[in-house]
Amino acid sequence: MKIQVTLVEKKNVGMIKMFNPRLHEVDLQKEVREVKKKIKEEARKASKIEEGITQNISDMKRYEEEIERQKQKKAYGKILNELQGQQSEWKKFDKKKGKQNYKKKVRY
Numbered sequence: 001m002k003i004q005v006t007l008v009e010k011k012n013v014g015m016i017k018m019f020n021p022r023l024h025e026v027d028l029q030k031e032v033r034e035v036k037k038k039i040k041e042e043a044r045k046a047s048k049i050e051e052g053i054t055q056n057i058s059d060m061k062r063y064e065e066e067i068e069r070q071k072q073k074k075a076y077g078k079i080l081n082e083l084q085g086q087q088s089e090w091k092k093f094d095k096k097k098g099k100q101n102y103k104k105k106v107r108y
Contacts, residue, residue, distance in 0.1 A: 002042070002046065003039060003042055004038075004042065
């Protein structure tokens with residue numbers, strides 16, 4: 001997680017603020033609140049970016065798995081076509097009709 005730190009110029013503090021620690025403490029508390037808000041905003045941005053990255057990674061994994069499935073289907077289809085092609089070369093004699101029948105090729 002990245003946190004950006006900005007340097008703020010030193011401000012001239014009036015005499016009343018210098019000798020009244022309560023006023024100076026209030027200014028410091030305001031600055032602390034602002035810094036905490038900025039840190040929270042940066043953390044939100046970082047978490048959104050991280051969620052986006054993890055989503056992209058999971059999408060890529062799903063896409064790769066789908067490609068693998070498609071390759072396996074194509075390979076399986078080619079093997080089936082070869083086997084059925086070999087079967088169609090074998091002639092089967094139909095005793096009832098007295099002629100030869102051929103099995104048809106199934107294409108995917």
